[in-house]
Amino acid sequence: MRELPLTIENVVEHSSPQVGLAVLGHPINHSISPILHHAALENLASTEPSFADWTYERFDVKPENLEVALNRLSKSGYLGLNLTIPHKVEVLGLLNGLDREASLIGAVNTLIFRDGEWYGQNTDGYGLQKALENELNCNLAGSQILILGAGGAARAAAVQSLLAGARNVHIHNRSFDRLNDLLNLLSNEFDGGQMSGSTPDDVRCEDFIGQNWIIINATSLGLNAMDSSPLFMSCSEFGKETVVYDMIYNPPQTSLLTEAEKAGYKCANGLSMLIYQAAKSLEIWTDRAIAAEAMFEAANNHFRA
Numbered sequence: 001m002r003e004l005p006l007t008i009e010n011v012v013e014h015s016s017p018q019v020g021l022a023v024l025g026h027p028i029n030h031s032i033s034p035i036l037h038h039a040a041l042e043n044l045a046s047t048e049p050s051f052a053d054w055t056y057e058r059f060d061v062k063p064e065n066l067e068v069a070l071n072r073l074s075k076s077g078y079l080g081l082n083l084t085i086p087h088k089v090e091v092l093g094l095l096n097g098l099d100r101e102a103s104l105i106g107a108v109n110t111l112i113f114r115d116g117e118w119y120g121q122n123t124d125g126y127g128l129q130k131a132l133e134n135e136l137n138c139n140l141a142g143s144q145i146l147i148l149g150a151g152g153a154a155r156a157a158a159v160q161s162l163l164a165g166a167r168n169v170h171i172h173n174r175s176f177d178r179l180n181d182l183l184n185l186l187s188n189e190f191d192g193g194q195m196s197g198s199t200p201d202d203v204r205c206e207d208f209i210g211q212n213w214i215i216i217n218a219t220s221l222g223l224n225a226m227d228s229s230p231l232f233m234s235c236s237e238f239g240k241e242t243v244v245y246d247m248i249y250n251p252p253q254t255s256l257l258t259e260a261e262k263a264g265y266k267c268a269n270g271l272s273m274l275i276y277q278a279a280k281s282l283e284i285w286t287d288r289a290i291a292a293e294a295m296f297e298a299a300n301n302h303f304r305a
């Protein structure tokens with residue numbers, strides 16, 4: 001049986017050689033991060049026994065308690081934290097230091113405590129890029145990227161695509177206002193010529209027909225098993241070398257992935273992104289190369305159970 005999440009009232013002191021890691025969110029029951037990190041830490045400990053003293057816990061932290069939680073955890077021997085809903089953006093106001101990706105993405109999913117303060121990073125874009133490379137054998141560099149959605153995950157995908165040198169990034173979103181906000185933000189940092197956007201009202205399907213795209217679903221459409229596909233045209237009309245990545249991993253099969261399979265495209269769900277972003281966080285904290293295999297095995301066992 002899985003352990004219940006902790007709250008900041010029951011933070012346990014970690015004193016050397018113990019090292020604390022944790023994920024903070026609200027709600028946090030759904031998070032499989034402890035499963036992934038325990039598997040990777042166990043793997044590390046098999047060659048470096050000191051990692052047996054590292055723990056990774058889940059804390060249920062309400063938004064109004066985030067600052068108190070960060071203070072308490074840093075004083076209690078915690079070195080690294082992951083942040084999930086609703087803290088990824090709110091934490092920005094509490095940090096002095098941020099890496100470039102996190103600043104461009106406008107959100108933090110990884111904190112490391114160093115020189116007496118929490119420093120923010122974002123490994124989501126990295127996780128996506130690695131997932132595309134390793135699972136679908138495709139590169140963002142030089143490719144045409146079609147991102148469905150304009151929320152936080154879409155912003156991470158767009159930033160990573162642009163940083164990696166994508167030829168063209170097109171963002172398609174249900175609502176105009178969110179799309180417009182994201183395009184404006186991105187055009188302040190990147191060459192606007194590489195970017196375009198559409199909504200269901202103004203999308204020009206002829207711009208996509210017969211062309212090869214990396215299609216990334218970053219909407220929440222698909223989280224319910226009965227959800228329709230977020231695509232604005234028949235999936236089979238894209239070029240034959242199109243690949244489809246759905247950031248959703250639970251359920252593992254979405255309407256979009258079913259359509260992509262029928263069209264004969266390479267495709268994958270978002271589990272690999274979740275794992276590669278987690279592996280990158282652990283690399284930041286441990287300063288060791290993390291092989292993702294142990295995390296994949298643990299995640300697959302968890303979802304099969």
Ligand code: NDP
Pocket residue numbers: 124127148149150151152153154173174175178179217218219220221223230247248249270271273274275277
């Ligand atoms: P946000 O709430 O920030 O954004 C949600 C997006 O989905 C918006 O663009 C919204 O459009 C769109 N959307 C919601 N409902 C519909 C609908 N019925 N039809 C069309 N579009 C819709 O969420 P996030 O960006 O944080 O997350 C998006 C998805 O990515 C989630 O499914 C999440 O689970 C997944 N994700 C996966 C990760 C992984 O590691 N695999 C990491 C992070 C996220 P509008 O602006 O019009 O409301």
